[in-house]
Amino acid sequence: MVEFTFEELVAAVQKLPPEQQAALAYRLHQATSEHGETLTREQALAELEALRATGAFDQVESLLGKYAGADVSREDLDAAIHEAATEWEDEFDEFFRDGS
Secondary structure, three states: OOOOOHHHHHHHHHOOOHHHHHHHHHHHHHHHHOOOOOOOHHHHHHHHHHHHHOOOOOOOOOOOOOOOOOOOOHHHHHHHHHHHHHHHHHHHHHHOOOOO
16 A cells, blocks of 8 residues: 655645546545535535536537427426526525525
């Protein structure tokens, strides 16, 4: 087993590309979160940024034009979009309601 001082470890991590640094930060955070810590809004946003940096969302399928032929009125579409937007906001608010 190889042993490093804290300073050596920090120096080695600083040599990593930013996406690998973000992935390491995410993994370390996951390891500490599993020990009963409460996730704050800032931590959730940091995890999102770490995932973005590692390319976790690069293969997401675009819906642009996918339903271009759907027979939906503009009002129905606007209502569905509004409902989806407020639904996730409500769920997000519930998640952080504890004041974190």
